[in-house]
Amino acid sequence: MDFSLNDEQRMILDTVRQFVTRELMPLERKVVEAEIENRAFPDPETLRGLRSRAKDLGLWGLTEPKEYGGADLGSLTAALVTIETSRALVPFQYGGHVPNLLYSCTPAQRSRYLLPLLAEERRVAFAMSEPNIGTDAGAMQTTAVWSGTHWVINGQKTWISRGHKADFAIVLAVTDKALRARGGITAFLVDREMGFESRPLVMMAQSDMGDAQPAELNFKDTVVPAENVLGEVGNGLKAAMATIGHSRIQASARAIGAAQRLLEMAVEYAKVRISFGKPLADYQAIQWMLADSAVELRSALWLTLHAGWKVDQGLETRFEESMAKLTGAQTAWRVADRVLQIHGAMGYSKELPIERVMRQLRVYRIYEGADELQKINIAKGLINGSGSLTF
Numbered sequence: 598m599d600f601s602l603n604d605e606q607r608m609i610l611d612t613v614r615q616f617v618t619r620e621l622m623p624l625e626r627k628v629v630e631a632e633i634e635n636r637a638f639p640d641p642e643t644l645r646g647l648r649s650r651a652k653d654l655g656l657w658g659l660t661e662p663k664e665y666g667g668a669d670l671g672s673l674t675a676a677l678v679t680i681e682t683s684r685a686l687v688p689f690q691y692g693g694h695v696p697n698l699l700y701s702c703t704p705a706q707r708s709r710y711l712l713p714l715l716a717e718e719r720r721v722a723f724a725m726s727e728p729n730i731g732t733d734a735g736a737m738q739t740t741a742v743w744s745g746t747h748w749v750i751n752g753q754k755t756w757i758s759r760g761h762k763a764d765f766a767i768v769l770a771v772t773d774k775a776l777r778a779r780g781g782i783t784a785f786l787v788d789r790e791m792g793f794e795s796r797p798l799v800m801m802a803q804s805d806m807g808d809a810q811p812a813e814l815n816f817k818d819t820v821v822p823a824e825n826v827l828g829e830v831g832n833g834l835k836a837a838m839a840t841i842g843h844s845r846i847q848a849s850a851r852a853i854g855a856a857q858r859l860l861e862m863a864v865e866y867a868k869v870r871i872s873f874g875k876p877l878a879d880y881q882a883i884q885w886m887l888a889d890s891a892v893e894l895r896s897a898l899w900l901t902l903h904a905g906w907k908v909d910q911g912l913e914t915r916f917e918e919s920m921a922k923l924t925g926a927q928t929a930w931r932v933a934d935r936v937l938q939i940h941g942a943m944g945y946s947k948e949l950p951i952e953r954v955m956r957q958l959r960v961y962r963i964y965e966g967a968d969e970l971q972k973i974n975i976a977k978g979l980i981n982g983s984g985s986l987t988f
């Protein structure tokens with residue numbers, strides 16, 4: 598078992614570190630000031646500039662195929678890049694990311710949806726969750742009925758990231774009520790002009806949302822042509838679930854990177870904050886919080902990298918992806934809480950980024966599959982044998 602990075606990975610991470618220290622970390626103070634003034638930062642123009650400079654360094658479309666101009670890093674290297682990038686406490690993600698599901702498009706769909714998305718000329722939202730269903734996606738209520746010449750969609754989606762800004766949405770809808778999750782849910786490419794309305798929703802980490810701010814989408818007799826089915830009729834949910842797992846690895850990586858940076862802040866603070874005549878770092882109660890955080894973060898890191906490695910080997914990864922996402926999300930939240938505790942009132946205030954990052958980290962325990970869903974997947978893996986410990 599060899600845990601060392603290859604030359605290419607080292608080179609990529611050096612580039613990422615340069616970008617993070619030169620471009621992102623100097624903005625951290627501005628993010629704190631914006632938070633105090635109750636406005637979002639980076640603003641769209643700053644974000645565009647950052648993305649474009651990152652693109653010049655090859656940091657764009659991290660996991661997208663080379664033939665589409667992506668970096669095609671693979672899941673493990675992309676996770677390393679994401680961890681390093683998330684250490685900057687600045688809301689930022691590299692450009693050129695496309696929902697994997699879109700690669701199942703037809704040639705005509707490619708030029709209308711996939712290519713403009715990669716060129717950042719259009720924006721997409723992925724619409725699965727609804728007001729009455731979330732985790733239990735197979736029970737969705739939005740329907741698409743074939744009229745003989747086109748599909749007609751009716752229903753409501755909610756919590757849809759970028760839902761208010763998207764030019765089109767990948768919408769999952771029931772096309773066969775008897776089959777549902779077993780071949781009765783289809784994915785559609787729905788342009789805003791085909792007729793859906795959106796309402797932005799205000800979230801806990803609002804200032805971090807940027808363009809990704811979730812929205813409610815309403816479909817009322819929305820007419821969608823036959824050629825806008827994405828993939829096969831009836832295969833939408835299955836295809837979505839097959840691709841969603843990989844993004845869980847990157848979600849875990851984002852949480853781990855930010856929590857690692859918070860831990861480093863706590864170590865520095867503990868060394869200089871004097872209480873009862875000694876630095877906090879001299880007290881065992883504080884040391885244990887630091888030690889627990891380091892061990893838990895390192896465990897989450899290895900689970901995440903291992904899951905990424907398995908994806909890159911083309912192995913079955915549902916079990917590992919769930920373990921990585923669950924541990925990354927829960928650990929980051931616990932670490933943030935301890936870091937805030939070590940900083941006392943300073944941690945609770947907006948003078949430092951801790952409370953903001955903590956609010957941002959909370960979402961990882963809910964989206965991309967909540968903690969409980971990950972545990973359901975893990976338990977299933979144990980029961981059906983796919984999660985057996987083998988070497």
Ligand SMILES: Cc1cc2nc3c(=O)[nH]c(=O)nc-3n(C[C@H](O)[C@H](O)[C@H](O)COP(=O)(O)OP(=O)(O)OC[C@H]3O[C@@H](n4cnc5c(N)ncnc54)[C@H](O)[C@@H]3O)c2cc1C
Binds near residue numbers: 726755800811960
């Ligand atoms: C910021 C943000 C962005 C999002 N972006 C998108 C998006 O782009 N597209 C999209 O489709 N959705 C999106 N979502 C929705 C997200 O996928 C759902 O929130 C998630 O799937 C959980 O569904 P729910 O919130 O309806 O919770 P529910 O399914 O109602 O569950 C409520 C709670 O009960 C638990 N629970 C549910 N079932 C079980 C069970 N069987 N056993 C034990 N516990 C259970 C859940 O884990 C959760 O803790 C987003 C959510 C957020 C917060």
